[in-house]
Amino acid sequence: MGAINHEGTGVCRLGASREITAHTIGRIRSQLIRRLADQHEVEIDCSMVREVDTVGIKGILALRNEALRRHITLRFVSRNQAFLLLLEQMATVAH
Known part of the structure; x- marks a missing residue:
């Protein structure tokens, strides 16, 4: 997960790997938690992303909850609207 800090905007943008699965979510989580320590807004x-499994979705929801707990804005962006809709629906179900 590479990081790009947009100068002047205060937004840290991270690029997710090609898959968010049981095999990758631990690494993604540890990298993101390090970034959350010094950011107020993360995209x-x-x-x-080409593959997501249920463990990946669960991990994404846990990351979103961690960001909320720390009062950090966390946004997921993608050209794949179906993926974003899935995240939105899963977040609604989780609450």
């Missing part, structure tokens, strides 16, 4: 670009 995760999921445009390159």
Whole structure:
């Protein structure tokens, strides 16, 4: 997960790996938790994501909850609207 800090905007943009699965969510989580320590706004670009499993979705929801707990804005962006809709629906079900 590479990071790009947009100068002047205060937004840290992270690029997600090609898959968010049981095999990758631990690494993604540890990298994101390190970033959350010093950011107020984080975007995760999921445009390159091609595979997501249920453990990946659960991990994404846990990351969103961690960001909320820390009062950090966390947004997921993607060209894949179906992926974003799935995240939105899963977040609604989780509450």
